[in-house]
Amino acid sequence: MFGLSDEQYYNPELLETIRQTRERWFYFLDKLETRMHEMCTAAVPEIQEVFNQDTDPYKRAHSHMLMGLHGQINQMRQKANKVMEENIFHFIDCVAAELPDFISLAGRDYHAKLNTFRIDCINRHNIFEEKIAHNTSVLNNAAGKQDLETTYGEQLAAFESIKDKFVCRQCGGNITIPQIFFIATYITCPFCQTQNTFTPSTGAQMVLHQARSLAEQRTVHLLRLYEESKPKDPHLYKQYLRSMFDEWNKIVPDMAAENEKFYLRMLHDHSNSINHY
Amino acid sequence: MGDNEEKRTLTYLQRLKQKAINQEHYGGQIKQEEAKMEVRDCPECGAGRAFRQGLTACAYCGFKFMNSRLTDGVHIKKENNS
Secondary structure, three states: OOOOOOOOOOOHHHHHHHHHHHHHHHHHHHHHHHHHHHHHHHHHHHHHHHHHOOOOOOOHHHHHHHHHHHHHHHHHHHHHHHHHHHHHHOOOOOOOOOOOOOOOHHHHHHHHHHHHHHHOOOOOOOOHHHHHHHHHHHHHHHOOOHHHHHHHHHHHHHHHHOOOEEEEEOOOOOEEEOOOOOOOOOEEEEOOOOEEEEOOOOOHHHHHHHHHHHHHOOOHHHHHHHOOOOOOOOOOOOOOHHHHHHHHHHHOOHHHHHHHHHHHHHHHHHHOOOOOO | OOHHHHHHHHHHHHHHHHHHHHOOOOOOOOOOOOOEEEOOOOOOOOOOOOOOOOOOOOOOOOEEEOOOOOOOOOOOOOOOOO
16 A cells, blocks of 8 residues: 555566657757758858848848747757657656656655656757747847948938028928927918928938937947846946937927836836846 | 658748749739829919918818828828818
8 A cells, every 4th residue: 555565666668669769859959959950050141141131221121030940949949849749748748647656665766767858848948949049049139230231321411401492382482490300290481481391312211210220329338338247237237228218308308298108117117027137 | 751751841841932932912912113203283273282371272272182080100290271
């Protein structure tokens, strides 16, 4: 009763099956990792090419390609998860059910072996997940950073050259655009008071879309300072966030009031997050 | 990496690349347009749109340019309601 007798349990076939299963699992993940590495290494120059040739302001062709590659990696992850569920965990459950009780002298040794097998398999799977994270970040960073500063400078120069060249559509009087606008706005004709609608160029409209990324590029050194601090210093994050939003407001002053609310929310979210290690 | 394996990866990437480039963008292509100035004339009396207690109605004949009420935005404000 309760398996408390000193009977010995000896099952060399089971040990051999465990060894083979472990070996197969490791080999299977090795193969998946090799394929993933090959695919990502070959994809990096292709991603860069697509990114550089993509004339779309939102770089959507690049995004499509990146999404396709993420999908491939995700398929590998799902495949590994399925095999782990069916061939590792299911196998462990079946074997554990056949073994003598854990509290018996005979069963304890085999349960310990089975547990070691489980931990080994999970640890190997964790390494696989780390490689997925690494390869994903390689793909995400493959295209490098867009030179937003030059684009912004070009738009400012373009605005300076056109700001005095508009005439009122009603009376033909000259209109000077008082400041750079990134979205359509009403401009009053100083002669006939007609409200003209000024629509900025597509390039100028894109500045609004890229303003945050540009501000982040300008303050990336402050973010790095925060990320390198151990334990992570919330004051450094606040310093980065304030500078980033100040830069953002400098680029798009019209959005300062809205951005301030966003700043406070991000600060609040960060102080309530648990990632301070 | 075997030759076949390498070829397969490259073929896959080439296909993916072509698909990514040829895929139609959601919302269509972005048209590059220059900055422009426009004005909306009143369809009733032909007057230019002038500010008189707001912009949603014609300052001269009262024709309603829009029926919706404006709320505060970046450049458009509640005061623009006639």
